[in-house]
Amino acid sequence: MIPLITAVAGVLSSLSSLSSVSTLSAPAAPTAEGGPSAAGVSFSDALNSAINRVDDAITSANEKAKAFAAGDQNISLSDVMVSLEQASLALQTAAAVRDKIIAAYTNVMNMPV
Numbered sequence: 001m002i003p004l005i006t007a008v009a010g011v012l013s014s015l016s017s018l019s020s021v022s023t024l025s026a027p028a029a030p031t032a033e034g035g036p037s038a039a040g041v042s043f044s045d046a047l048n049s050a051i052n053r054v055d056d057a058i059t060s061a062n063e064k065a066k067a068f069a070a071g072d073q074n075i076s077l078s079d080v081m082v083s084l085e086q087a088s089l090a091l092q093t094a095a096a097v098r099d100k101i102i103a104a105y106t107n108v109m110n111m112p113v
Helices: 003-025 043-069 077-109
Strands: none
Touching: 043 077
16 A cells, blocks of 8 residues: 555544544534535545545556557557546645645644643
């Protein structure tokens, strides 16, 4: 597994333990209509989904590059380059999100009680 994904998974486990404590006492967030939120997607589920999409993009790019290098005539060089660039951008975005999450976690942990 990619070290970035491992680091984000560690932060995710810390955040999910914090969110389980805070959701016990927090009321449901109102929506634009004023009622409780119906779409109960948790932060950890959204983060896991995003990490899986990044991992899928990297895996797909690697598979296309290997197939092109093996001489597959169905895959063009431009397809390989585009998929590699998409995977690179996804990884850079994940790293930026990781940095923001760690900074937010550090700020929360340094707050006086």
